[in-house]
Amino acid sequence: MRKFPGNAHLQAAVSLPRSSPRQTRAFSVQTNPSFASLENTIKLLKSSADTKNLKFGKSIHALLIITNQATPDHVIQTNSLINLYSKCGQIKVARRLFDKMRDRNLVSWSGLMAGYLHNGFPMEVLNLFRNMALTDYLRPNEYILATVLSSCADCGSLVEGRLYHGYVLKSGLVFHQYVKNALLYMYAMCSDVVAALGVLKSVPGSDGFTYNSVLKVLVGHGYLNEALEVLGSMVKECVKWDNYTYVTLFGLCAGLMDLKLGLQVHNQILKTNVEFDEFISSAVTDMYGKCGEISFARKVFDGMQTRNVVSWTAILAAYFQNGWFEEALKLFSYMEHEGVMPNEYTFAVLLNSGAGLSALGYGNSVHALAVKSGFKYYIVVGNSLINVYAKGGNIEAAHKVFSDMVYRNTITWNAMISGYSHNGLGNEALIAFQDMLAAKEPANYVTFVGVLAACAHLGWVREGFYYLNQLRYEMGIEPGLEHYTCIVRLLCRAGLVEQAENFMRTTPVKWDVVAWRTLLNACHVHRNYRLGKQVAEIVLDMGPDDVGTPEFSLICGKVRELLTEIEPLGYMPDIATVVYDLKEEREEDYTSYHSEKLAIAYGIMKIPPEAPIRVMKNQRMCDDCHTAVKLISKVTNRVIIVRDVNHFHRFQDGFCSCGDYW
Structure with missing residues (x-):
């Protein structure tokens, strides 16, 4: 028990952690009858919040209660307590303190909003801001607006984000770096790339953090050309690159499969003092792998002094992406030998490599290992399991994995639809597609390849053209060679070889030999030898493939x-x-x-x-x-x-x- 001078009848039991000598000394110097000066109390609460020392912070709170200083009228102390409980994950306690306050200032609102945001409750931030807007005497500052815009980003609420953008412009706070970064983050996370780039261009003085944030979101969402434009601005303004920048830029080069740009970025980092850590090394390995330079990727990997699971997964993915499936599986044994435990992405690469080889037995083994390692219910593992079983011809096992998955995404549904189609189960594929729409999962380019393949297998001409039009006009996605080849196969299956030939000659797409061979086979099946002879000449002009024979x-x-x-x-x-x-x-x-x-x-x-x-x-x-x-x-x-x-x-x-x- 520690006794405090003055008011001897008020004694408080405080358990001070031994690891906090500075905080202990802060108490020892208090001689004021009211236990502590306002300044020192605020410092102690702030220190507890910053170090997330909830136990010590609660001790101070208890003493404030005993000394009658923790009342709703003490705005500064209450704000400090809100900050403490918010940062220590006790957001409900922070909210109770806030609700009991008779007078609230900007710090009160800002502290609770920041607490809700950092504890994963962005909708509560927006609700609080709407209530704050009803007060006549408070005007939000740059910190509150940055928190609100970040909450809009986390909620994906573009409509509200635009509304608050207008408020920011009227208030003139757009020039604050916090607000600008939050605006960029909001638009990027809500996929409004045009607006994000507009903020970057209209407000001067972007720093490295701003550029890094925008680049990451643009690359992550596939807006690669826009990311290139941002990179150009970054170079023009001579913004310094850090580790974070380089990792993102290597991701950009990988997405573009631009080896020349990748070599330039690699050369640039070698000229600087930036530490070539595991994350940068892994990003470089991934970039070379996606650009088809597996030897470069392996050289970077072999040169790493320390290799973690990210590094190993990057080189395994490089082998897989270049069709070196067996090499990827063999390399995994070396990873195990070094004692590096695989993560969910490692398992995904291994399973997809097994799918590339139709190695169903290997898929079963990796499946068992994933279950044993605790990665069974990771969505990326489930998607890869569906792929390996479907490509191995075991569609029943693929469906079981699909049914057991707790969470599914578009890739999950695509894998199941394509799996059904490639295994000759057109009806099941279309039923899965309808279930996907009912689950409100967004369909994409790949989805419709599987759907049209199912229609082709069933010979459903009307349905096939309906889905082709749906892809183009309702989804706004321009069909590609894969979709058009499915239509050719569909018309051929229905015996409409003349229409198929006309479709190929009138559709503005560069046909490959697969499509022409499909038409050639249909001419044979339906005994249309006149057209077959013409198509055969086209196939021959495109270069006949040699038939490989083992020589035993x-x-x-x-x-x-x-x-x-x-x-x-x-x-x-x-x-x-x-x-x-x-x-x-x-x-x-x-x-x-x-x-x-x-x-x-x-x-x-x-x-x-x-x-x-x-x-x-x-x-x-x-x-x-x-x-x-x-x-x-x-x-x-x-x-x-x-x-x-x-x-x-x-x-x-x-x-x-x-x-x-x-």
């Missing part, structure tokens, strides 16, 4: 054996789609040893009978192979899953999930 005699022998087994079922080599000028014998030989036949033959030789055979192909599956694999699945009693550039084909008992349209 055993595999070729197994292919011949399988083809012999299916001949009694009516199989005859289909050479009608061979567009090369070959003799009949060579045409037949050409189709007999396509890569999928060789891969399936090898799978039958090596994979246990109870396990499905999975084949990845980066070209469209030809008619002859499709017919042959259906019959092979019947005579061997095997489940064969082939993923080509368009679809998953699940062959079983002589049937294919695509219904012979792909």
Whole structure:
């Protein structure tokens, strides 16, 4: 028990923390009968708030109550207490103190508003400001307006933000750096890039913090060209770059995939005294990876003195983004060897690498590890699990992951819709799309690729064009090659090959060989040889792809054996789609040893009978192979899953999930 001089009948038990000698000395010098001078009391409360020492601050509050100094009439002490409880996370206590005050000044309102904002209650800030506006004697200062604008940003309330922007202009407080930064943050977070850039240009005197904040939001929201414009202004005004600036700029270069700019920024940082820490190193690694320079990325990674999970995830992502899936999976073993624990983003890269290889077994292993590590319910992990299972042909497992997810975003829905479409489940894909809209999840460019692919699989022409128009006119998104290729596939599936050919010739898009091959196959299926000959010439002009063959005699022998087994079922080599000028014998030989036949033959030789055979192909599956694999699945009693550039084909008992349209 510590006794204070004066008023001997008033004794207070105060437990002073041993780690606060300065605060203890502050008490020891008090000789005033009222326990402490106003100045020292404010200092003690401020110190408690700044150090978040709630226990000590509450002790001071208790003494103020005992000495009758903590009444609503003591505005300065109450403001200090509001500040204390707000900074220590006790916002409800701060609000009770505020509500009991008879007279409130700007500090009272400002302290509680800042407390609500920092404790994650931006709507309460806006409610308080509306109440404050009803008073006739108070006018908000720059700190209050900065807090209010930041709250609008956190709420995404652009309408109110614009209203308060007008108030800022009338008050002349826009020239205060706090207010300007808050305005920029508000417009950037609400995706009004034009307004954000307008504030940057109209109000002089931007500092490094301002530029860093704007650059981060612009890059984070994908406004890369606007970010370049801000970078130009930053250079023009000779604003000093710090670590934060460099990390954001490397992100900008990565988003633009601008290797030249990335090299310039990298060279600039080497000339300065900025510390090349783990965050900058990781950003550089990510930039080189996204620009396709995997060797540069690895060189930066290998040069790091210390590597954390961010660094490892950056190099793993670099390998994944450049299609080096196996290398990414192998590198993960070295990460484990160094004792670095993966985070949710690491798991996402690993799962998506497994999806790229259709390595369903590896996906199962990583799934188990993610569950064991506590990352099962992270949304980025769930999205990647859907992707790996869907691309591995296990759509049931993908749906289970989807159903178990606590939170979903647009990527989640897109993965499920595309998964259904690529596995030949068009109806399920469209049902998922309707559920997505009902859940008020915004659809985007990728969403409609999956939706149109589903319509193409079902042959629903009217619905396909409806969704194409919805994408363009209702969503304001210009369709791309992927969408138009789905329409070509849709028309071909419906037998409208002439309309498909006309659509391709009249649509202003640069068609690739995949679309023309789709039309070529439709000409064969519907026996339109006149148009087929014209399309074949286009395909040949674009450069025919070589069909890869493994050269092992055993595999070729197994292919011949399988083809012999299916001949009694009516199989005859289909050479009608061979567009090369070959003799009949060579045409037949050409189709007999396509890569999928060789891969399936090898799978039958090596994979246990109870396990499905999975084949990845980066070209469209030809008619002859499709017919042959259906019959092979019947005579061997095997489940064969082939993923080509368009679809998953699940062959079983002589049937294919695509219904012979792909």
